[in-house]
Structures are given as structure tokens and as C-alpha cells.
Amino acid sequence: MEKELFGKDFKWGVSTAAFQIEGSCSSDGKGASIWDTFTARKGKVHGGQNAGVACDFYNLYEKDLDIVKALNIPNFRFSIAWSRILPVGKGAVNQKGLDFYNRLIDACLERGIDPWPTLYHWDLPQALEDLGGWTNRDVVEWFSAYADICARNFGDRIGHWMVMNEPMVFTGAGHFLGVHAPGRTGLKNFFPAVHHAVLSMAAGGRILKASQPHAEIGTTFSCSHIEPYSQRSWDVSAANRADVLFNRLLIEPVLGMGYPDKDVSVMKGIRKYMLPGDEEKMAFDFDFIGIQTYTREVIRYSLLTPYLHAKLVKAEKRKVPLTAMKWEVYPEGIYPVIKKYSQYKQIKKIYITENGAAFPDTVTNGTVDDQERLAFIRTSIQELLRAREEGCPAEGYFVWTLTDNFEWAEGYRPRFGLVHVDFETQERRVKSSGKWYRDFLK
Ligand code: GCO
Numbered sequence: 001m002e003k004e005l006f007g008k009d010f011k012w013g014v015s016t017a018a019f020q021i022e023g024s025c026s027s028d029g030k031g032a033s034i035w036d037t038f039t040a041r042k043g044k045v046h047g048g049q050n051a052g053v054a055c056d057f058y059n060l061y062e063k064d065l066d067i068v069k070a071l072n073i074p075n076f077r078f079s080i081a082w083s084r085i086l087p088v089g090k091g092a093v094n095q096k097g098l099d100f101y102n103r104l105i106d107a108c109l110e111r112g113i114d115p116w117p118t119l120y121h122w123d124l125p126q127a128l129e130d131l132g133g134w135t136n137r138d139v140v141e142w143f144s145a146y147a148d149i150c151a152r153n154f155g156d157r158i159g160h161w162m163v164m165n166e167p168m169v170f171t172g173a174g175h176f177l178g179v180h181a182p183g184r185t186g187l188k189n190f191f192p193a194v195h196h197a198v199l200s201m202a203a204g205g206r207i208l209k210a211s212q213p214h215a216e217i218g219t220t221f222s223c224s225h226i227e228p229y230s231q232r233s234w235d236v237s238a239a240n241r242a243d244v245l246f247n248r249l250l251i252e253p254v255l256g257m258g259y260p261d262k263d264v265s266v267m268k269g270i271r272k273y274m275l276p277g278d279e280e281k282m283a284f285d286f287d288f289i290g291i292q293t294y295t296r297e298v299i300r301y302s303l304l305t306p307y308l309h310a311k312l313v314k315a316e317k318r319k320v321p322l323t324a325m326k327w328e329v330y331p332e333g334i335y336p337v338i339k340k341y342s343q344y345k346q347i348k349k350i351y352i353t354e355n356g357a358a359f360p361d362t363v364t365n366g367t368v369d370d371q372e373r374l375a376f377i378r379t380s381i382q383e384l385l386r387a388r389e390e391g392c393p394a395e396g397y398f399v400w401t402l403t404d405n406f407e408w409a410e411g412y413r414p415r416f417g418l419v420h421v422d423f424e425t426q427e428r429r430v431k432s433s434g435k436w437y438r439d440f441l442k
Contacts, residue, residue: 011396013075024058028096031087033123038181049411072441079121089125134193151211163204205284220290225333229300238310256283290353295327324358331379338387351396358414
């Protein structure tokens with residue numbers, strides 16, 4: 001397989017997120033985010049770990065961008081921490097926060113790397129959470145003002161923007177299950193958070209486009225290939241309901257199709273939070289859709305699971321190979337996912353904005369020979385090519401992630417990086433997977 005098979009306009013990259021790498025959580029005027037608060041709560045993060053230092057990217061970004069360049073990676077995706085720019089989420093702007101992202105963007109450009117910012121990767125300013133956060137409809141205004149500040153300050157050097165990262169995860173894990181920040185639970189939090197996230201995505205898209213008409217504007221969604229546990233009708237319909245919740249709920253309103261609530265009657269509860277005119281406000285004609293995919297899920301009927309009557313059959317129980325996240329090792333899943341989203345006529349372009357795998361890497365004689373990750377990424381790229389050759393508009397691929405980092409509630413244990421980090425010394429070591437990607441991109 002050669003890079004040339006993908007064409008010269010194909011976007012190759014690597015993805016990161018502010019909270020997972022930056023550290024310096026209260027430096028230079030940064031306000032607290034919901035993840036600073038959540039990680040300080042007892043029992044919420046594996047081993048009680050926090051992201052106070054993480055990869056110290058706030059200080060080491062130039063060194064890390066040197067590695068991106070040395071690996072021949074032309075596109076660098078990162079996110080902007082809202083509470084560095086606006087410490088309490090709205091009102092007074094923190095110049096030092098703007099300065100940091102200006103330095104970061106300039107450091108990318110000096111190295112010939114294209115910067116791809118995401119406005120929101122899950123770290124809502126805590127002061128806004130105190131006002132109800134994503135459950136308060138005012139968040140659409142707060143987010144719009146923040147998006148406008150980013151567009152005006154950084155837009156002159158940005159060719160590709162992403163509004164949001166995986167809204168299904170921060171609403172589902174953060175507002176229904178309570179296992180991610182801010183730790184809210186239940187439908188009374190989940191439904192308003194979903195609706196306000198959808199409105200904010202579309203509003204953010206309009207603001208970026210109005211300010212930067214020549215930039216490509218996108219937003220990203222999580223997606224797993226879903227299969228029914230058996231071909232019996234109750235398992236097949238359970239798998240469909242899970243697909244509505246996990247894969248369709250957030251994207252379809254943005255594509256102008258409304259909420260997919262026909263097959264899952266409980267989803268009609270979202271309508272309570274809609275005002276006249278929202279159907280139009282929810283939609284935005286994005287230049288690209290970012291898809292992030294890691295594994296496949298198997299779903300079976302379950303009478304006892306509330307609302308959905310469907311449950312995940314854990315990969316552990318299916319006796320399949322597992323990553324360090326206990327997800328099935330299934331790089332082939334990228335192919336049906338691309339096929340699925342290519343069926344939406346509204347989607348002009350798909351970039352795979354995250355894909356990768358965590359494995360328990362070991363340093364031996366100063367090297368990390370992560371053959372499983374290397375094979376995972378190589379197979380994913382091959383499967384992407386197959387979908388592309390069949391006419392799917394898959395135009396880019398970003399590995400998650402550059403360096404091992406803070407994996408949310410899982411702490412530092414799962415390592416996803418192309419580059420190993422010793423969290424005691426901040427020493428970086430390019431793994432075999434990173435060297436393979438470097439040679440592939442040469
Ligand atoms: C995601 C996240 C990343 C995770 C990665 C691995 O968008 O899900 O963007 O932050 O680290 O997906 O779980």
C-alpha cells in the first residue's frame with residue numbers, strides 16, 4: 001500500500017485534545033473547566049489521577065511539533081480550551097490564553113504543518129456549568145460568542161475548523177451515565193444537553209463560515225459499526241435502536257433530517273426542549289463531517305435495560321482480541337462506517353478525524369515495538385482505501401493520537417500514542433507505529 005493511491009489532496013494527520021495533553025490547568029489566567037472539577041472528585045478517575053501536568057504540552061508544544069514534522073505528518077488537529085480564552089466562559093477575554101493558541105498555530109505554520117482546531121473537546125468552563133452548562137439553553141449564546149472570538153483571533157491562519165468533538169460522548173457519558181464530566185445523570189439532563197449541543201454545533205458552523213468563508217468548516221461524530229447478536233428479529237431491532245442512539249441521534253438533525261425518533265419512542269422526549277424554528281436552526285451545511293471510529297459493538301435485546309431495551313454484549317464476553325480499553329480489536333470496522341455515512345447525500349466529504357488503539361506498550365532497551373498498533377493503523381488505512389475506491393468521499397485520515405496522554409476517566413493507563421511518554425520525566429520515544437507512519441508518509 002502506498003500513499004500515492006490516495007491522491008495528493010488526501011489529508012493525513014494526527015489528532016489531540018487540549019485537556020488530555022496541555023496540563024498547566026490554572027496557568028496564565030486559565031479558568032477551571034468541568035474536567036478539572038471532575039478529576040478532583042473522589043472515585044471518578046482511575047487511580048485518582050488528574051491532568052494537572054498530563055504531557056506538559058502547554059510548555060513542550062514546540063518539541064512535540066518538531067516530532068510531528070519529523071514524522072512527516074502534514075496536518076495537526078488540536079482543541080482550544082474555552083476556559084483559557086474565557087476563564088469564566090463569557091465576558092472578559094484572557095489575552096494570555098489567546099497568546100498560547102497564537103503561538104501554537106504559528107509554530108505549526110513555521111514547520112509547514114496545517115493547524116486543525118476544534119472549538120470544543122469536552123472541557124466546558126466550570127463557571128458555565130454552575131449556571132446549568134449544556135442543560136441551559138443560554139449555552140448556545142455563550143458558545144456562539146466564544147466561537148466568534150476564536151474565528152476573529154485565529155481565523156486568518158486556519159484552513160480547517162471543527163466545531164465540536166463527539167457530542168454523543170459528552171452528552172451520553174457526561175449527562176446520562178455520569179461517568180464523564182460534569183457527572184450529570186438521567187434523561188432530564190441528557191435530552192436538553194443533546195438539543196443544546198446540536199443547536200450549538202450548527203450555530204458554531206454558521207459563525208465560523210460567516211467569518212472565514214474560505215475555510216472548510218466541519219464537526220466530528222463518534223461512530224461504531226454495530227451488529228446484532230443474532231439474526232432474530234428482536235436482536236436486529238435492538239441493534240437498530242442502539243444505532244439510532246449511538247450513531248444517528250446527533251448527526252441527523254445537523255444534516256437537516258430532524259431527530260431520528262421514529263424507532264425509539266423515548267427519544268421523542270427531546271421535543272420538550274425544542275422551540276418553534278429550532279428545526280431550521282439545528283441544521284448547517286458543513287463542508288466536511290469528521291468521523292471517529294475505534295471498534296465494533298454487538299447488541300442484543302434486553303427487556304431489563306430501560307428505554308432502549310438493548311444492551312452491549314461486552315467484547316470480553318465475546319472472546320475476541322481486546323485493546324487496553326477492553327474494546328474489540330476490529331480495524332475493519334472503519335469500512336462499514338464510511339459506507340454508512342456515505343449514504344447521507346448531504347455529506348460532501350468525510351475525514352476520519354480519529355482512529356487508533358490502546359495497547360499495553362513496554363519500553364525495551366529504549367524502544368517501544370508496538371506491532372499491534374502498527375497493524376491496527378495499517379489495516380484501518382487499507383480498509384479506508386477500499387471504501388474510497390468504491391466511491392465513498394473519504395478524503396482524510398487522522399491517527400488518534402500523537403503522544404500517550406490522559407484518557408479521561410481511564411487516567412494515564414491506556415496508551416494510544418504514536419509516541420511513548422514517560423510521565424515521570426516527560427521523555428518522548430517514537431514507537432514502531434510512529435516510525436511506520438513516518439515512512440508511509442514520506
Ligand atoms: C474521543 C476522544 C478522545 C479519546 C479517544 C480514545 O473523541 O473519543 O476524542 O479524546 O481519547 O477517542 O478513547
